[in-house]
Amino acid sequence: MVDRSKETLEEKKARVQKIIERLRQVYPEAKCALNFSDPLELLVATILSAQCTDERVNQVTVELFQKYRSAEDYARVELAELEEDIRPTGFFRNKARSLKALGQMLVTEHGGKVPDTMEALVKLPGVGRKTANVVLGNAYCKNEGIVVDTHVKRLASRLGLSDNSNPDKIEQDLMRLVPQEQWTLFGHLLIWHGRYVCQARKPKCGDCVIQDLCPSAE
């Protein structure tokens, strides 16, 4: 199907455009699956989404966002109480510790608001480039990077778009292949496709619309 050994950079960029066009047709609704109504809610939901399905996060945040309406609310709450409020999302001790420290830092360093730059976001506790990219792309409509989560990591590898295993290096590889204005869209499309077709355990290559563009297709 795809002989990647003798594919030039330009050919690979063209293949990426075909991938984007096809996935756009299949997933016109692809967007952030986490429910939120402001940057703080999205930041919190994204931290909770680590090693947890979006569906479960959305269940927890219904009540969480009614109780915690500002950075101050996270900064003030007793750690044990916050742990119980987010327990079903897993890693609840680490996440609760991050959220409380995050709330405190937002209050002391950013006037209680979520910053809108990569530099400031990744300095926040529990926030790496993946989480920062989700907030920048979906709450602030900025294409400062590409979200590399478990789905994007897996699909970038299977599609032969990166040979690296480090998420930051994968992101750099992808940013060279995708025009900046498509960075956020690209992440959503790969995540949708990874969730429904190109699954981790048993990819449904028979149902895949980019099978002929994939060096790993069976």
Added chain:
DNA sequence: CTCCCGATAT
């Protein structure tokens, strides 16, 4: 690299 967390799918 390991650890953190537990529900669900295979």
Added chain:
DNA sequence: ATATCAGGAG
């Protein structure tokens, strides 16, 4: 039984 789920810190 084991792998996986919109990761990040030590």
